[in-house]
Amino acid sequence: MLRATSQRDLRVELFGETYETPVLMAPVGVQSIFHEDKETGLSEVCAEIGVPYILSTASTSSIEEVAKASGNGPRWFQLYWPQTDAYTISLLNRAKNNGFKVLVVTLDTWALAWRPADLDHAYVPFFKGVGNKIGWGDPVFREHFQKKYEATPEEKILEASQEWVGDVFSGAAHSWEDIALLKKHWDGPIVLKGIQKRDIETVLISRKHPDDARLAVEHGVDGIIVSNHGGRQLDGAVGSLEMLPEIVEAVGDRLTVLFDSGIRTGVDIIKALSLGAKAVLVGRPAIYGLAVGGKQGAKQVLQGILADLDQSMGLSGIANIEGCNMSMVRRCQYAGDVKSSN
Structure with missing residues (x-):
């Protein structure tokens, strides 16, 4: 106490850019199911308050629409990595041409997890064409689909959904060697989200493992996001905050470590930053605000x-x-x- 803290400076530098706060809007897909303001509205208010908006590949708005809505606001692009290289390259080019500065590559969702609530209700919005806007609007995908089906994705919704989702959430993981493709076609920072260990532990858990963090350094990426995908990809996943200090120690200052999963309050942010993260991603709270009050509700939450x-x-x-x-x-x-001895 008795420190000169009546005026606080929240600015951070990430990948050579100065941002007004250490808070970023996490990539959340299919935002139209929460409110008609969807990604365009949320990106607009993020720009107004200086929070970088990370656009999900599984969006109900296009790359171009979000770029227009966010104007001069900082924006990053999150890639669900297709198996077809031509699709990947086209998405990267579109994102670059529309002012997205950082590429966030999600690694832990090459297949959708076992989600009982969704299974109980047979709920996969992608198969109704919801959440496929970026893919269906891609010129390379549309050309491929037209040749194969002699129709547009809008004319054959189920087939187009199967084609796109089957390529993006294929069940086949990429390898570390595939990072070279991204580096060849993206000239900005590359951040890997959802580092996980791939072998079986004594207890089956998902780990944002330090060994994987070291491999990220070796393959020349610029940052990682310590995340367990909000607990939606593997039941029993270790808490992201639990692994954060170990990962920060493993990589030192060789790349930028960001933090995702469970940020709800200002104190949560202080804890993550104190444990070594350079910035944090906020997801569910802003989406709750979007669901209740549209883009202005999300803005108030942030x-x-x-x-x-x-x-x-x-x-x-x-x-x-x-x-x-x-x-x-x-x-x-x-x-x-502490466990009871009884």
């Missing part, structure tokens, strides 16, 4: 989180983001954390 971060930093004696470091956190074990 503004509330930023205000909470600013106020909590001041109350913790932190004047700037550099002040969020290991000296600010302690691991505390409470009675409820």
Whole structure:
């Protein structure tokens, strides 16, 4: 206490760019199922408050529509990596040409997980054409589909859904060697999201493993996002925050570590930054706001989180983001954390 923290500086530098806060809007697909404002509305308000918007490949708005809606706002593109290289290259070119500066490559969703609630309701919006806007609007995909079916995707919705989803969520994982293709066709920063270990542990869990983080360094990517996909890809996945310090230690300053999964409050952000993340992604809270109040609801949620971060930093004696470091956190074990001997 008794520090000059009445004015806080939330700015961070990521990949050579200065951003107003350490908060980014996480890539969330199929946003039209929450509200008609969808990705275009959310990207618009993110631009208004200086939060970088990360557009999901599984979008109900096109790359071009989101670029227009977000104007001069910072925007990144998240890639669900197709198996067909021509599709991948076309998506990267479209994103580059529309002002998306950073490529976020999701690694843990080359197949959709076992999701009982969705299975119970036979709910896969992609097979109704919802969430395929970026793929169906891609000129390379449309040309391929036209030759094969002599129709447009809009004329054969089921077939087009099977073609696109089957290529993007194919059940076949890419390899580390495939990173070279991305580097060849993307001249900006590349960030890998959802680093996971691929062999079976004594207990079956998904781990954002330090060995994989080291491989990311070796293959020349610029950053990683420590994430378990919000717990939607593997039941029993270890908490992202649990692995964050170990991964930060493994890679040092050789690449930028970002954090995703479970950010709800300003204090959550301080904890992640103190454990070594350079910025955090916010997902569900903003989408809840979108569902309740459209783009203005999402905007208020994000503004509330930023205000909470600013106020909590001041109350913790932190004047700037550099002040969020290991000296600010302690691991505390409470009675409820200890197993009973009975």
